[in-house]
Amino acid sequence: MQRRTWIALALAVALPLPALAQDAVKIGLILPMTGPFASTGRQIDAAVKLYLAQNGSSVAGKKVEIILKDDASVADTTRRIAQELVVNDKVTVLAGFGLTPLALATAPIATQSKTPMVVMAAATSSITEASPYIVRTSFTLPQVTLGIAEWASKNGLKKVATLVTDYGPGIDAEKTFKERFTLNGGEVVTDVRVPLRNPDFAPFLQRVRDSGAQALFTFVPSGVGSALMKQFAERGLDKAGIRLIATGDVTDDDILNDMGEVAVGVVTSHHYSAAHKSPANQKFVEAFGKANKGMRPNFMAVGGYDGMRVILEGLKATKGAGGDALLAAMKGQVFESPRGPVLIDAQTRDIVQDVYIRKVERVNGQLYNVEIETQKSVKDPAKSK
Numbered sequence: 295m296q297r298r299t300w301i302a303l304a305l306a307v308a309l310p311l312p313a314l315a316q317d318a319v320k321i322g323l324i325l326p327m328t329g330p331f332a333s334t335g336r337q338i339d340a341a342v343k344l345y346l347a348q349n350g351s352s353v354a355g356k357k358v359e360i361i362l363k364d365d366a367s368v369a370d371t372t373r374r375i376a377q378e379l380v381v382n383d384k385v386t387v388l389a390g391f392g393l394t395p396l397a398l399a400t401a402p403i404a405t406q407s408k409t410p411m412v413v414m415a416a417a418t419s420s421i422t423e424a425s426p427y428i429v430r431t432s433f434t435l436p437q438v439t440l441g442i443a444e445w446a447s448k449n450g451l452k453k454v455a456t457l458v459t460d461y462g463p464g465i466d467a468e469k470t471f472k473e474r475f476t477l478n479g480g481e482v483v484t485d486v487r488v489p490l491r492n493p494d495f496a497p498f499l500q501r502v503r504d505s506g507a508q509a510l511f512t513f514v515p516s517g518v519g520s521a522l523m524k525q526f527a528e529r530g531l532d533k534a535g536i537r538l539i540a541t542g543d544v545t546d547d548d549i550l551n552d553m554g555e556v557a558v559g560v561v562t563s564h565h566y567s568a569a570h571k572s573p574a575n576q577k578f579v580e581a582f583g584k585a586n587k588g589m590r591p592n593f594m595a596v597g598g599y600d601g602m603r604v605i606l607e608g609l610k611a612t613k614g615a616g617g618d619a620l621l622a623a624m625k626g627q628v629f630e631s632p633r634g635p636v637l638i639d640a641q642t643r644d645i646v647q648d649v650y651i652r653k654v655e656r657v658n659g660q661l662y663n664v665e666i667e668t669q670k671s672v673k674d675p676a677k678s679k
């Protein structure tokens with residue numbers, strides 16, 4: 295070993311550097327970076343990095359350190375990682391949570407350790423009730439489903455079939471759609487649920503085809519929409535004149551452009567489209583693409599980007615302190631997101647946001663969810679009853 299290296303090593307051992315370690319604020323970011331929902335992790339990770347690159351990675355003189363961990367969308371893994379991040383790494387915030395079961399598995403750890411937990415993706419309505427330390431920057435399925443249910447009735451649909459993924463968000467979507475559509479005089483002629491893991495849509499789509507429905511309302515999680523669309527066309531549902539309507543999870547911007555002709559004309563409701571016309575969004579989409587080989591941000595990316603905003607502004611207000619002070623500083627934040635104006639409701643800790651009715655169209659040769667109507671400041675309806 296060279297003499298200089300020895301000196302460096304000796305200094306490193308001799309000089310305690312607690313100042314460095316203590317002056318970092320750690321954020322434990324748990325995402326599915328591998329497995330079937332890796333696109334959610336990839337989008338959120340990229341958005342978190344972009345937010346820090348644009349806004350600086352220190353607050354109140356402390357460096358913000360992101361500890362990214364892959365849970366491969368397995369709830370037991372999420373729980374174990376969260377425990378380690380809190381106990382060993384002493385993180386100030388837990389963030390991420392790509393699917394509902396992963397958020398629910400972590401909620402008790404947030405409560406016990408009084409660690410604010412920012413849900414950037416998962417969207418079952420009840421998640422925020424699982425811990426008073428949860429703040430959500432994504433959306434809820436009831437929040438985005440009402441719009442398309444209203445649209446269906448207003449646009450002459452009378453008989454609709456539903457197909458949802460069989461877990462929290464799918465059940466929220468099915469329930470919300472049914473309630474609102476039947477309230478407006480519509481009929482749900484068949485309701486099918488497909489498994490979360492390895493769904494084969496064919497038999498379910500056949501049932502929809504045989505049901506006499508004029509349209510299919512559907513929810514599947516981010517990334518899964520391509521397979522559904524493909525089988526919708528292969529089973530000839532489009533040729534049979536059955537319309538597809540959905541939440542925007544299905545026409546996810548991450549995969550929409552590869553769906554082809556079958557997607558054109560699909561109407562959805564959702565809180566984010568990469569085609570949202572605002573200077574803030576244009577800047578976001580451009581910067582995101584530039585930093586990620588042309589990748590288009592989807593609604594998961596926006597949940598991650600805004601989640602970082604809520605965390606860093608909260609930390610600024612507390613001068614880097616966590617716990618109850620940080621939680622309080624996250625509640626009530628109002629800001630302009632790439633999706634539009636948003637508020638973190640101080641009572642529910644859920645995000646209040648505009649929801650858009652969109653139609654898939656070709657714009658300059660690319661498929662986009664083009665916004666055609668706006669519902670202003672929509673709260674999660676499941677909590678405002």
Ligand code: DHB
Pocket residue numbers: 334392393394395415416417418462463514515516517543
């Ligand atoms: C959830 C996951 C998704 O990918 C999505 O689009 C909506 C909800 C969830 O598990 O909560």
